[in-house]
Amino acid sequence: MASTRRRLFGLDRSGPKPRQTRRGEPLRPLTIPNLVGYARLAGIPVFLYLALRSGDGRTAAAFILFLAISAADYLDGLLARVTSQNSRMGALLDPVVDRLTILAGIVVTWKFELLPRWALAVLAVREMVTLVLAQLALRRGVDLEINWVGRWSVWLTMGGIFLALALDSWIGTGMFLVGLVGSLLASALYLKTGLAEARRD
Template sequence: MAGEPYDTERVFTVPNVLSFIRLAGVPLFLWLLLVREADIWAVVVLAIGGATDWLDGYLARSWHQRSRLGQVLDPLADRLYILATLVGFAIREIVPWWLVALLAARDVLMFTTIWPALRRRGFVSLPVHFLGKAATFALLYAFPLVLLGSGDDAWQIGMRVVGWACVIWGTALYWWSGLLYIGQGIDVVRRFPLNRAGASQV
């Protein structure tokens, strides 16, 4: 939002490098999941992605390396990981395609309603909401449990139950956070009419 503090305009900060690594992990994850069907290594990539999701934000705040690019990269990596995981799982028939559509619809709704108006006012993103990070965390850690729980052994059934519980909870939080972002965007649109666009930079 307007007045959002940034510490640097540098591209190659530690948090941004971590975000780039997370983005590079998306095609690696899909290759492991769909081509090699190396589920354990795919889970490792997801776990690293989830860990660096928390770490890059923590380092950005602690080391005063918050940047405009970082605010774009972080949610982009989150969405790509979630989308890639869902599509890969659906292709493997681990999750149904309706779940892919349900989660994708949230981002489609945001990008076709509030984001065009925000961009016309000079905004490239909204501040990351805690609820959105909680939803991403829940989903990124639910998917490995669902993947590892795809067998019939007792421990796999237990993982599948816990994993699907987290998927349901994460999906609810994901939509809830999306509605909060839309509310924030509407507030920005009201506060910054188009004739003040020059003054409303993120």
């Protein structure tokens, strides 16, 4: 029972990926979790509009929307597990929306200097390189599974950006920098896994 709850809430990711998310399976775009993913994607330009037209990047509407987009990253996965609506589309869509959410946050925090620009530049390069490499891996038939370092780093990075949008505090900067270090480590692990998979093929 305890292990079932851990799997349901995403705390236990051991074992093989759901069959529906694997390479070669139908996309199944119209599922409840994917609708959440589409809503997240649609919210990104709205967030940019609200934040960039403000005087300092800190408007209630913008940071609440950023929080909703970020929190829904967990919601769509939970819904997929609860409803058993895992899909290939969801597996492809979720990491792309995560990257775009973080890049949108970088644009706003860079413009208004809410976080250290050197750190934002490093993360922006990392996110764009990750998007490109993920596409190349897919074309070569290599699926890169999200590791726990990458998962926690996404949450820390999004949390740091959210706090920077909400208030002027060292806590947001600290959280963001920890997330940045984790993201770079996760990238190294993804690269190692990808090279191993490519050699195996």
